[in-house]
Each structure stands twice: as C-alpha cells, then as structure tokens.
Amino acid sequence: MAVASFGAEESLIGIGEHKILNTHLIDLRTTPPDVFKDLSDTDWSKVGWNDVGRPYKVENYSSVRTDWEHSHGEEMPVRDQWQYFNRYFHDMFVTDVPAKRKEVQQKFWSALGKVDTSEIAEAFQEFIQVQIWNRIHRTKDAVWDPRGKRALFEGLDVKNPKILFLGAADGYEAMQLMAMYPGGHAVLVDYDDFCEEERFGNFPEAYPFLGHNPATGGHKVYYREDFDITFEVKDLRDIDYAPDFDIVLSVGLIEHFPDEHKPHAIEYHRRFLKPGGYAIVTTPRKQLQSQLYYRIMGEVMNFGYRELMTCEQMGLYMYENGFDILRSGYIKAHNGLIAQPR
Numbered sequence: 001m002a003v004a005s006f007g008a009e010e011s012l013i014g015i016g017e018h019k020i021l022n023t024h025l026i027d028l029r030t031t032p033p034d035v036f037k038d039l040s041d042t043d044w045s046k047v048g049w050n051d052v053g054r055p056y057k058v059e060n061y062s063s064v065r066t067d068w069e070h071s072h073g074e075e076m077p078v079r080d081q082w083q084y085f086n087r088y089f090h091d092m093f094v095t096d097v098p099a100k101r102k103e104v105q106q107k108f109w110s111a112l113g114k115v116d117t118s119e120i121a122e123a124f125q126e127f128i129q130v131q132i133w134n135r136i137h138r139t140k141d142a143v144w145d146p147r148g149k150r151a152l153f154e155g156l157d158v159k160n161p162k163i164l165f166l167g168a169a170d171g172y173e174a175m176q177l178m179a180m181y182p183g184g185h186a187v188l189v190d191y192d193d194f195c196e197e198e199r200f201g202n203f204p205e206a207y208p209f210l211g212h213n214p215a216t217g218g219h220k221v222y223y224r225e226d227f228d229i230t231f232e233v234k235d236l237r238d239i240d241y242a243p244d245f246d247i248v249l250s251v252g253l254i255e256h257f258p259d260e261h262k263p264h265a266i267e268y269h270r271r272f273l274k275p276g277g278y279a280i281v282t283t284p285r286k287q288l289q290s291q292l293y294y295r296i297m298g299e300v301m302n303f304g305y306r307e308l309m310t311c312e313q314m315g316l317y318m319y320e321n322g323f324d325i326l327r328s329g330y331i332k333a334h335n336g337l338i339a340q341p342r
C-alpha cells in the first residue's frame with residue numbers, strides 16, 4: 001500500500017470554535033454537551049457477570065486476512081494483523097473525504113454505464129464506506145472525540161505527569177492528556193514501526209489540542225510539537241520500566257485479548273504505575289451503531305480478535321483484576337474509565 005499523508009489545510013480557529021476540514025474536525029468548544037455519560041456511581045462490588053452479560057465478538061474478517069491465511073495455510077500472526085490494521089486505518093484518516101466521494105461516485109456511474117456488476121458492487125461498497133467514515137470521523141468526530149476525552153480525563157491529581165501509552169498508535173490521547181496536564185513527558189509504546197513513522201510521526205502538526213494554561217488558569221491551545229514525547233517501537237511484553245508513571249493509558253487495546261489473556265493485558269496497566277497513579281482505559285462500545293460499523297467496515301478494520309463491550313463489562317474486567325474504579329462512563333464510541341490499583 002502506498003502511504004499517504006494529511007493534506008495541509010487552514011486549521012486556525014479560536015477557543016470556543018470548531019471547523020470541519022477535508023480529513024477531520026477540529027474542535028475547541030468549551031461548553032456542554034461534553035458527550036460523556038457518567039456512570040461512576042456503579043457499585044462494582046455488587047456487579048457480576050450474570051448481571052452484565054458477555055462482550056459481543058466481531059467475527060467478520062477482512063478478505064486480506066482470509067486470503068493470506070488461505071495462501072499460507074496458517075493463521076495470520078497477530079503482529080501482522082496489526083500492521084495491516086494500522087496501514088488501512090491510517091489511509092482512512094488521511095482521506096480527503098469530499099475528493100474521495102467525487103472519485104467513487106464517478107467510478108460508480110462509469111461502472112453502471114459498462115453494466116459491469118462486480119465493478120458496480122465494488123464502487124457501491126466504497127461509496128458506503130466513505131459515507132460512514134465521513135459521518136463517524138470527519139463530521140461527528142467519534143474516533144478522536146476530543147470533547148468526550150477531555151471530559152473523561154478531567155480532574156486528575158497530577159503535576160507534570162509521566163504518561164505511558166500502551167499500544168499508542170497515533171498517540172492522540174497522550175497528546176490530549178499532555179495539553180490538559182502540561183509540563184510532563186509521555187512514552188508511547190507500539191510494536192508497529194508504521195505508528196512511529198506515520199500515524200504518530202505524521203500526525204497533523206496544526207491539529208489544536210485544547211488544554212490548560214498554568215500561567216493564567218484558563219485555556220490554552222497546544223500542538224504536537226509542544227509535547228515532550230518518546231516513541232518506543234516495542235512489544236508490550238518486553239517493556240521494563242520503573243513503576244514511576246503517573247498515568248498508564250490504553251485506548252482500544254484490552255478488547256483485543258480473549259478472556260484467558262485479559263488478566264495479563266490488564267496487569268500492564270498496574271505494573272508501571274507509581275503509588276497513587278491512574279490507569280485510564282477505553283474500549284469500543286457495544287451498541288448497534290458500532291456493530292454495524294464493524295460489519296460494514298470489516299474489510300478495512302477487522303484483521304484480528306475484537307470484542308465490543310459495555311461500560312459495566314469493561315469496569316468488571318478491571319475491578320476483578322484488582323482495580324478500584326474512580327470514574328466510568330461512555331463517550332461517543334468508547335467506554336472510558338479512570339482506575340487505581342486496589
């Protein structure tokens with residue numbers, strides 16, 4: 001796959017404003033609704049699996065994976081699954097949606113003219129995918145969701161925090177945290193070097209993160225270059241840091257581990273935390289919209305094991321693996337929680 005990058009587009013807006021660009025939305029709005037549904041009053045000691053049920057497994061895989069497995073006669077290794085995922089996902093982030101929509105429409109009309117049914121079906125599928133991406137990411141901003149994440153991340157008792165991001169991909173949430181709690185350092189860990197080079201490496205420099213201004217107590221806008229970040233291309237299972245992080249974060253990671261491996265995945269959120277530190281975890285929500293999303297976008301999103309879960313299910317995994325849940329709830333597409341080791 002050829003690697004494309006974000007286009008340069010005017011992205012200057014003032015605090016309180018938002019603007020839809022060709023690839024994504026930028027959003028510096030400071031007033032409600034913050035699209036965080038707070039479920040923090042859940043008494044986790046009284047919640048059991050019989051009450052909350054089990055996560056939904058997404059089982060329609062990309063033909064890229066099934067063809068690979070057919071020709072190799074073995075299951076695609078998990079790391080390779082992530083390499084495909086990151087390249088296809090990045091390709092969507094950098095898509096100039098209005099231009100792509102035009103291109104796909106022309107392809108559709110041309111296929112109709114030739115009465116070529118397989119080309120018509122392909123163009124139609126591409127058209128639906130562009131429409132969905134336009135809605136989910138470019139106009140609704142449900143993937144980056146800065147307003148929801150700001151609401152989820154607010155109120156942490158940290159100063160110049162040291163942040164560890166497990167499976168960091170583009171590093172987005174670490175940057176949002178660093179804007180809200182400035183002056184710290186983040187270590188992003190991902191075993192796909194494409195994330196270091198492209199997803200994080202070419203994250204739009206002009207993307208504005210709304211955060212806190214320690215000098216005035218008000219808002220301040222930060223950009224990628226303002227943050228002190230180290231990217232480590234490493235397998236999580238090989239990292240060996242001191243337990244001195246204020247925040248350990250994962251976004252869309254633990255739902256990729258089947259139940260027998262979840263305790264191990266969750267343990268990584270505890271091992272590197274300093275006493276009093278916070279684990280922040282988000283996972284995609286189990287909701288009809290998300291089930292449809294992964295069904296329709298499966299060809300470019302589904303390369304490996306994936307669950308969709310409710311906030312209660314995610315909280316229960318963390319609670320039964322030794323965390324107290326300080327805040328829990330959901331934002332547009334993800335559940336989110338702030339937790340501390342018990």
Ligand SMILES: C[S@@+](CC[C@H](N)C(=O)[O-])C[C@H]1O[C@@H](n2cnc3c(N)ncnc32)[C@H](O)[C@@H]1O
Pocket residue numbers: 082083086089166167168169170189190191192195234235236237251252253
């Ligand atoms: C689903 S992505 C997280 C979603 C993310 N917000 C995004 O935009 O893609 C999970 C990331 O974790 C990384 N990852 C998965 N298992 C890993 C492991 N064992 N070690 C290091 N990185 C891992 C993948 O390469 C991928 O970039």
